[in-house]
Amino acid sequence: MPEYQTHVHDVLVIGAGGAGLRAAIEASASGVSVGLVCKSLLGKAHTVMAEGGIAAALANVDDRDSWQVHFADTMRGGQYVNNWRMAELHAKEAPDRVRELEAWGALFDRTADGRILQRNFGGHRYPRLAHVGDRTGLEMIRTLQDHGIHMGIDVHMECTIVQLLKSGDRIAGAFGYERERGRFKLFRAKAVVLATGGVGRAYKITSNSWEYTGDGHTLAYDAGADLMDMEFVQFHPTGMVWPPSVRGILVTEGVRGEGGVLKNSLGRRFMFDDIPENYRPQTADNEEEGWRYTQGDKSARRPPELLTRDHVSRCIVREIKEGRGSPHGGVFLDISWIKARIPHAAEHIKKKLPSMYHQFKQLADIDITQEAMEVGPTTHYIMGGVRVDADTQMSTVSGLFAAGECAAGINGANRLGGNSLSDLLVFGKRAGEFAAKYAVGQKAADVDGSQADAAARRALEPFERGTSGEGPYQVQYALQDMMQDLVGIVRNEGEMKRALDCLRTLRARAARVGIGGHREYNPGWHSALDLHNLLTVSEAITLSAIERKESRGGHFREDYPDKDPAFATFNIVTRKSRDGSTEVSRAAIPPMPQELKKVVEEMK
Amino acid sequence: MGQTATFRIWRGNGHEGTFTDYATEVTEGMVVLDAVHQIQAHQAHDLAVRWNCKAGKCGSCSAEVNGHPRLMCMTRLNQLNLAKPVTIEPMKAFPPIKDLVTDVSFNFRAKKSIKPFKPRPPDAPDGTWRMAQADVERVQEFRKCIECFLCQDVCHVLRDHRLFDEFVGPRHMIYAAALEMHPLDVEQRARDLKDAYGVGFCNITKCCTKVCPEGIGITDNAIIPLKERVIDQLYDPVVKLLRMFR
Ligand SMILES: Cc1cc2nc3c(=O)[nH]c(=O)nc-3n(C[C@H](O)[C@H](O)[C@H](O)COP(=O)(O)OP(=O)(O)OC[C@H]3O[C@@H](n4cnc5c(N)ncnc54)[C@H](O)[C@@H]3O)c2cc1C
Ligand code: SF4
Ligand code: SF4
Ligand code: FES
Numbered sequence: 126m127p128e129y130q131t132h133v134h135d136v137l138v139i140g141a142g143g144a145g146l147r148a149a150i151e152a153s154a155s156g157v158s159v160g161l162v163c164k165s166l167l168g169k170a171h172t173v174m175a176e177g178g179i180a181a182a183l184a185n186v187d188d189r190d191s192w193q194v195h196f197a198d199t200m201r202g203g204q205y206v207n208n209w210r211m212a213e214l215h216a217k218e219a220p221d222r223v224r225e226l227e228a229w230g231a232l233f234d235r236t237a238d239g240r241i242l243q244r245n246f247g248g249h250r251y252p253r254l255a256h257v258g259d260r261t262g263l264e265m266i267r268t269l270q271d272h273g274i275h276m277g278i279d280v281h282m283e284c285t286i287v288q289l290l291k292s293g294d295r296i297a298g299a300f301g302y303e304r305e306r307g308r309f310k311l312f313r314a315k316a317v318v319l320a321t322g323g324v325g326r327a328y329k330i331t332s333n334s335w336e337y338t339g340d341g342h343t344l345a346y347d348a349g350a351d352l353m354d355m356e357f358v359q360f361h362p363t364g365m366v367w368p369p370s371v372r373g374i375l376v377t378e379g380v381r382g383e384g385g386v387l388k389n390s391l392g393r394r395f396m397f398d399d400i401p402e403n404y405r406p407q408t409a410d411n412e413e414e415g416w417r418y419t420q421g422d423k424s425a426r427r428p429p430e431l432l433t434r435d436h437v438s439r440c441i442v443r444e445i446k447e448g449r450g451s452p453h454g455g456v457f458l459d460i461s462w463i464k465a466r467i468p469h470a471a472e473h474i475k476k477k478l479p480s481m482y483h484q485f486k487q488l489a490d491i492d493i494t495q496e497a498m499e500v501g502p503t504t505h506y507i508m509g510g511v512r513v514d515a516d517t518q519m520s521t522v523s524g525l526f527a528a529g530e531c532a533a534g535i536n537g538a539n540r541l542g543g544n545s546l547s548d549l550l551v552f553g554k555r556a557g558e559f560a561a562k563y564a565v566g567q568k569a570a571d572v573d574g575s576q577a578d579a580a581a582r583r584a585l586e587p588f589e590r591g592t593s594g595e596g597p598y599q600v601q602y603a604l605q606d607m608m609q610d611l612v613g614i615v616r617n618e619g620e621m622k623r624a625l626d627c628l629r630t631l632r633a634r635a636a637r638v639g640i641g642g643h644r645e646y647n648p649g650w651h652s653a654l655d656l657h658n659l660l661t662v663s664e665a666i667t668l669s670a671i672e673r674k675e676s677r678g679g680h681f682r683e684d685y686p687d688k689d690p691a692f693a694t695f696n697i698v699t700r701k702s703r704d705g706s707t708e709v710s711r712a713a714i715p716p717m718p719q720e721l722k723k724v725v726e727e728m729k
Numbered sequence: 730m731g732q733t734a735t736f737r738i739w740r741g742n743g744h745e746g747t748f749t750d751y752a753t754e755v756t757e758g759m760v761v762l763d764a765v766h767q768i769q770a771h772q773a774h775d776l777a778v779r780w781n782c783k784a785g786k787c788g789s790c791s792a793e794v795n796g797h798p799r800l801m802c803m804t805r806l807n808q809l810n811l812a813k814p815v816t817i818e819p820m821k822a823f824p825p826i827k828d829l830v831t832d833v834s835f836n837f838r839a840k841k842s843i844k845p846f847k848p849r850p851p852d853a854p855d856g857t858w859r860m861a862q863a864d865v866e867r868v869q870e871f872r873k874c875i876e877c878f879l880c881q882d883v884c885h886v887l888r889d890h891r892l893f894d895e896f897v898g899p900r901h902m903i904y905a906a907a908l909e910m911h912p913l914d915v916e917q918r919a920r921d922l923k924d925a926y927g928v929g930f931c932n933i934t935k936c937c938t939k940v941c942p943e944g945i946g947i948t949d950n951a952i953i954p955l956k957e958r959v960i961d962q963l964y965d966p967v968v969k970l971l972r973m974f975r
Contacts, residue, residue: 165779165787165789166779166833167837168787168876169781173786173875174781174787224856224857228848228856229846230846230908230911230913232865233865235860235862239860240857240859257869260786260873263786263875267872271840272845274837305826305832334783367758368756370758370759370760371758375784487785487803487805488758488784488803488805489758596774599770640775642774642775645742645827646777646826646830647774647775648769648775649774
């Protein structure tokens with residue numbers, strides 16, 4: 126019988142990025158006991174990598190901004206399949222959540238009159254992103270971390286949850302292992318908050334770290350919760366493409382916000398060639414106006430480089446496919462050209478985009494103040510995730526909550542840059558608050574030991590097969606190649622059906638993976654266990670993408686290249702059926718209340 | 730490139746270990762962490778290493794490469810002499826766990842021992858503050874810290890003299906400095922800086938500053954001003970006198 130240590134908390138938060146930390150802080154502040162689990166060390170979660178900023182309608186830079194405009198921008202960006210209630214709460218509460226960070230010690234860049242400075246970003250009508258140079262995520266996670274460590278939260282670092290535990294229909298805790306010794310841990314909890322981030326590691330080219338294996342999505346799915354919108358994966362237009370070892374690493378949209386332009390091999394600013402109808406009124410039609418916008422001219426409209434990410438990505442793919450790409454299969458992103466416009470441009474760029482400057486200098490031997498970068502799309506973010514109630518963030522399983530990237534709803538078919546960091550704060554707080562409330566009303570549920578024993582036995586199987594089995598990395602690479610090729614930026618029915626076949630084969634291979642060595646800090650073992658999660662989310666993405674027979678936001682199908690109004694009325698839901706197969710269904714989007722409809726109409 | 734290079738990697742647990750040589754192919758643009766991953770994928774599945782961002786942003790992948798404390802993800806192979814084996818070892822100031830992974834929990838305890846941020850009352854009725862960019866920038870330099878702990882690794886007070894109970898180390902000196910120089914902070918830390926955080930143990934060798942991947946002026950901009958602050962606030966007779974009457 127496998128042994129394990131038991132920990133008891135009222136609320137267990139899984140994930141210590143922005144969403145998890147914010148949830149833990151909120152739950153803890155309300156007086157319940159809180160455990161916080163994360164796969165890496167504290168402060169290393171993905172949130173640390175965020176660059177550009179936090180979207181909130183503070184209206185510090187442009188007083189025409191308001192929650193209504195932010196709401197309308199978010200809905201337009203999400204192509205109206207967002208959960209409108211979440212978009213509303215998000216737009217209304219984000220400013221307070223940002224100000225709260227300042228009260229906890231965050232130091233954002235300032236306006237001339239000493240308030241929080243805001244910058245332009247794709248899809249946001251006014252300068253809206255509170256930021257610190259291009260290391261906003263670091264500022265945010267450090268602020269939450271440094272605040273949180275004084276709140277009596279029990280932090281379990283380098284600990285991976287492999288299964289949620291239930292008692293009847295309700296959540297009862299979680300089971301996992303700690304990396305250092307490989308020992309098992311059983312957490313008993315009245316409420317569990319998932320804040321595990323995304324799924325980018327299912328693709329070959331991604332800006333995401335090893336942690337992004339869709340764990341929270343899979344834990345929820347296996348526990349019987351609904352996943353929603355899984356077809357909507359965001360491919361960020363600007364990832365590094367050269368040298369090969371850095372392929373996929375993000376180049377912040379802030380480069381374009383500061384005046385950077387996209388060009389093809391002919392030197393043409395190709396983004397002017399295709400401006401979608403619904404964005405035409407607010408997009409500049411000449412270079413001069415676009416430049417003025419990036420320099421804060423309120424009467425100017427934004428340059429087409431700052432259109433939504435899905436659109437910019439597809440334009441880049443088009444240029445590359447039609448033979449107008451850069452030498453290493455991308456296009457050019459140029460910020461150095463601004464030296465023609467402003468004095469001391471090199472210093473200005475280094476100051477506004479310090480980590481981009483270093484990233485290119487150190488990793489690609491390119492000085493971005495002097496020459497153009499080569500960029501191409503990279504898998505960045507998943508809009509889909511655990512289906513939750515807008516106000517409380519509770520999933521369809523009682524006592525199981527989700528917030529941040531692993532939850533669905535706020536972003537619809539496409540996320541606007543900067544809306545994730547604000548999402549983490551707004552809904553992290555809500556999840557923490559309502560999980561604590563839920564926990565207070567509950568007696569501790571019984572955990573029947575057999576669930577934990579079974580999870581432990583499953584976790585140890587790769588050791589039994591030993592090194593005679595196939596290596597975990599080989600299966601992971603095969604999956605990443607397959608998803609990139611068959612369920613990537615441009616999709617079609619035939620390829621996705623093939624992807625489903627491949628997934629079956631890969632599942633069989635995953636079941637035969639074996640590893641050597643001991644349980645102590647063994648990455649091979651961890652990668653073997655991650656395979657189940659990667660396969661689960663890949664299947665959910667593929668099935669949902671097949672079901673959505675249209676193109677919308679991050680989901681583009683060459684066999685249905687247009688938006689279909691009939692598909693604007695529902696979200697696609699995947700859940701585990703009794704026989705273990707995945708059930709795909711359509712969930713109608715409830716009608717928007719009159720006052721929100723009015724806001725959307727007015728801002729069109 | 731397209732050549733083969735040898736990496737001499739420390740393999741071991743908390744008690745013992747040895748260097749093992751791995752030969753692997755090297756291609757254009759590779760960093761040390763890529764080589765480690767390649768070896769992990771094809772030759773040693775259980776090779777333990779920490780990493781997250783692969784872009785110098787998270788501070789997870791600290792190690793000693795050819796004896797120099799570095800972020801493995803930001804160390805290009807074309808900067809190293811590949812004719813000889815490249816040695817990769819864990820940070821030596823911290824207890825080893827396995828292979829390249831060390832027990833850095835000291836740092837989390839040290840940080841917790843420092844009095845947290847305490848802001849002055851808000852400046853505006855809406856609960857917000859006004860701060861000038863120039864005042865913010867001074868502190869922003871310290872807040873660039875990615876907690877890679879390379880400075881802690883090279884500080885002789887910790888590495889050689891093992892004074893973990895007496896000195897919080899350069900990382901936490903800049904953490905304290907960021908709080909002390911924060912335009913809004915009103916907490917008193919001078920006494921603690923001297924007695925609990927051990928600012929006096931630093932004898933300004935500047936080794937920490939030299940290895941900081943974020944280029945933070947740890948000694949000149951943080952530790953020296955803190956030392957001055959301690960002297961001003963604890964020993965300056967006028968200040969002392971004023972205190973007595975407060
Ligand atoms: C390079 C980059 C730049 C970005 N820039 C921006 C930006 O400027 N603005 C913006 O709004 N968004 C940005 N994003 C997106 C945003 O950073 C992420 O969506 C967001 O940080 C996710 O936060 P989270 O709290 O949901 O998850 P994360 O911060 O990823 O945290 C996930 C946590 O869950 C833990 N975890 C996962 N699985 C398990 C498990 N099985 N057991 C235990 N713990 C687990 C992890 O260890 C981690 O602690 C960027 C993303 C990237 C990659
Ligand atoms: S300058 Fe001070 S803190 Fe830095 S390494 Fe030397 S003794 Fe340590
Ligand atoms: S101060 Fe520099 S060297 Fe020290 S932990 Fe921070 S980033 Fe690393
Ligand atoms: S992996 Fe993040 S700093 Fe190296």
